[in-house]
Amino acid sequence: MQSIQTEVLVIGGGATGTGVMRDLAMRGFKTILVEKRDLSHGTTGRYHGLLHSGGRYAVKDPDAARECIEENLILRRIAPHCIEDTGGFFVVTPWDDPAFGDTFMKGCQETGIPCEEISIAQMLKEEPLLNKEMARCFRVPDGSADSFLTSECNVASAKAYGGQMLNYHEVKRLIKEGDKVVGAVCYDLVNDRDVTIHADLVVNASGAWAGKIAGSIGIDVHIIPGKGTMVAIAHRVLNTVVNRCKMPSDGDIIVPVHTVAIIGTTDVKVEDPDQFAIQPWEVQLMLDEGEKLVPGTKQMRMLRAWAGVRPLYQETSVADTRDVTRAYTLLDHSARDGVDNFITITGGKWTTFRQMAEVVVDRVCEKLNTKRECRTHLEAIPDIQHEPRTAEGYYWLGSRLARTEKNKAYGELACECELVTRAEVEEAITKHEAKTFDDIRRDTRLGMGPCQGGFCSYRATGILHTVRQPSIEETNVALRDFLQERWKGLLPILWGPQLKQERLDELMYLHVMNVDHMPGETASRLGPQMYDKGTVETRPQSAKT
Amino acid sequence: MNEITIIGAGMAGLMAGWQAAKQGKKVKIVAKGWGATHWLSGCIDIVGYYPVDGTEVVENPVAAVKQIITDNPQHPYGLVGLDDIEAMISALKDECAAAGYPLHGELHRNWLLPSAVGTLRPTCLAPEMMIAGDMRQNSPLLIVGFKQLMDFFPNVVSDNLNKQGITAAQAMVDLRVLRERSFINPVILAEMLEQPAVQKELANQIKPHLGQAERVGFPSVLGMDQAMTVKKELERLLGRPVFEIPSLTPSVPGMRLHHILTQAIVSAGGRIENGMEAIGAKKENGKVTAVYTSTAARPHPHRSQQYILATGGILGGGITTNSDGDVREVVFDLPVTAPLKQVDWFHQDFLDKRGHPIYQSGLSVNKQFQPLDDGGQPVYGNVFAIGTTLAHCEAIRERSFEGVALATGYALARQLGAT
């Protein structure tokens, strides 16, 4: 078995893990991060896309609100290329209590969140599609954030400081010697073999899976997986983040992210973070709630639905997952469980990943008896995009169009929907080590537009086969994996124009290309894991109304 | 007043319009666009896989069609019968041959032609442009791609062919005329390849790669109107048969066929009005008296004795669905046969061999192609439906897409002409 030695091993390639990796590497620790699939494969890549101002928690959870606004300001400074400054509204709809507006204002003041009330006329001027019957509207500094890009940039920055990242490496179990954790045994999915990594210290940043990792050496970490389903409207119906001004609930936020607008989310307790089917009632609820904010939502074209699992940590079990605190949890297992050299960090939010990393690495320093200052809030995270667009900042379709026009690269577009060029796909494969088309997608947004991979999947197949020259069976299965991956997210929202689109994709891939008769396997280890089929058709009692 | 108004200008509508006009009927086609022809392979599939979840490719469509009719009499082929399929094929072959763009093939045997990923595609009729690619004969091939065309990768084709025991090499050409352009697609390329100088440069670049190849395959871009001339010239320059492989949209071979069919309608005295979306109909005493198309000012009525619905099902937009799980026929609001519950619309795998049940949604019709109500009675005396708007058929999984459209269009027109 292959064996590697490092100082600190970080488990999990989400926002938290990549943030920890960067902080460790910047403070001079020899660091390896392992992720079982690709970066952002977990909750980080399936979240809502909101850079919280803290407004959502201002009344219910002031600690979380304070953490959010602090980090919101830091992230805007260190990662402007990952953030779009959309601004945010909290709106009082006809279904909400207008008096909550004052409670909300007060909460914001007490937690340091800049907040001003604006007139409904002004609100409609900025967002004409919003419900005209709104009673009040408050402006807060919410934003929209690209979590894929942030994870990538964090890792690139860590690598520049000597860190190492191994994706498609799944931790099978921790290795414990006496009362110390000394490393982990990982399964390398690409090469189908086990790899042992020895480390002085292990940081468990595996989000909703943290309990499973700790459980491999008999430590009980109680995570309540809280599933949230989101639905993407095929275009940006809003340019501002819009939240319902009430106690946090289901389907009460719409976030404009890149080319789409996302309605979310539900919150349902699930048994296992790997088993979370999207139920039809969840999609219906998102549409009904979306309709209240933006009338006409139900008639709009939906692009995809997906679900993420909140990693909510709780020592004592609580029935309603929404009442569990969102503030993060750091567990030093030496004090808690008598097992040394092992730290778990879980909970929190995407917005607070940097602070969570800072706290973890402070603890790492303490445990390894060294004093090194955190600098992640001071030093900007480098931009790794194909063509850094610092002038335009966060990617929106217009900036890609301008670049395409400037370079006269119309013929170079592999994905017309998201304006991704052949060179970007090639770079994702060669430099960013994309292994599957889905990795290329996270890197470039290939296949994320209205046709959902219809035109670009074939082109990506050809580019991958040309650049990497794998066996033809590997190329074939990569294409089939990707077609299935796109399908998976479409299933819950297939009706109307998107259903028509999918039939067209069938016409191209089955009728014209006959991809259902390609040599080789029909699916690979690296392919998508399907949500189990939705069976519950009505809303379970435990969820909120 | 028109005798027949056809809604939809896909394969089914065009075939019905052409045949009805040929029989002296006064025909008008109204359509919002051009149907699926511009997406298709340019071949005529009758049936390629049956049963759809089996592993065997259909060698003899006659036998497979018979089996389909036995297994599922409601299948569109059950309404049409083998004789009309035969008759449709010979009418189409005659017309294409007369247009200088011959189709080849017989109903009792399928070709096996390569696809743009190098799989072997069973199809019944293929344009002469494609038949040298038949894989039932195993002679070495060279597959050629164009560096600037991302819609065709010759290495994917050749590697998959090799994997299936067929000797194939590949070459990528980099034509000077293409280097100068910022954008190309199959249609632009097809038009450029009609120039003799471009053909010559192409042949010159290919020659060093010929090796042991006995035939040369290209993406389907070898000329638009002049395709047969381009093919012959390349064959002369290369000293070997050449053939096309259907590539991604826009489909040049599909456009060529479409052109032949629309010309045939016009020559037979029919009319086609495009850019007209049918949105509703006026119904009086069990008959339809007008179909409305949307215009800027007000719905525009089209009056006719008979109406043929050829709106292409879910793909064509003739049948729509919504988030509440409703499945609707958009022009006449005819009863649709569809899965009862929305949770039953799909299987979990995109490529599930059985096909997704929602796509079999459509109209149930009698042998006269009249849509039926729940009691099995015709809804309107003068409305007929053809093509993929019909239920009880998974045309993409079966590889019967063109066959179902053309055969139902042909059979209905013959019936209407006889009355």
Ligand SMILES: Cc1cc2nc3c(=O)[nH]c(=O)nc-3n(C[C@H](O)[C@H](O)[C@H](O)COP(=O)(O)OP(=O)(O)OC[C@H]3O[C@@H](n4cnc5c(N)ncnc54)[C@H](O)[C@@H]3O)c2cc1C
């Ligand atoms: C529906 C929903 C919406 C949300 N929206 C927002 C929002 O808008 N704004 C916001 O700030 N926060 C939001 N959050 C919260 C936020 O997404 C999460 O708090 C954050 O992404 C968690 O990151 P993480 O790195 O801790 O966990 P993850 O992103 O889940 O990372 C854990 C990683 O560990 C990997 N892993 C698991 N097991 C193993 C193993 N055995 N070996 C190796 N690797 C393993 C997983 O593949 C995964 O990539 C949302 C959460 C949910 C559920």
